[in-house]
Amino acid sequence: MSASARCLNVRQLPKAGSKPVTMNEPQIQAMLPAIDSEGRELSQFAAQAMQCALAYGLAGILVDFPRMDGVQTLAGETAP
Numbered sequence: 001m002s003a004s005a006r007c008l009n010v011r012q013l014p015k016a017g018s019k020p021v022t023m024n025e026p027q028i029q030a031m032l033p034a035i036d037s038e039g040r041e042l043s044q045f046a047a048q049a050m051q052c053a054l055a056y057g058l059a060g061i062l063v064d065f066p067r068m069d070g071v072q073t074l075a076g077e078t079a080p
Contacts, residue, residue, distance in 0.1 A: 021028065035042045053059035 023029070023032075032042050034040065035045050040048075049059050049061060
């Protein structure tokens with residue numbers, strides 16, 4: 001097995017205790033009409049990202065989210 005095939009297989013393994021995210025979940029459905037908060041649908045956004053990746057050989061997507069005060073990671077919650 002090649003290294004790239006092994007990498008893809010490892011990345012597809014589910015995390016312990018997690019369930020897969022599906023497109024039918026209400027939170028996902030609410031984001032689909034304007035996935036980038038500028039009115040573009042998911043398919044349009046993905047197509048533009050792919051076009052940039054093919055044209056320039058590299059593409060990045062910056063994900064920004066609001067700061068959430070009082071939220072801890074699982075490691076923070078279980079630490080003594």
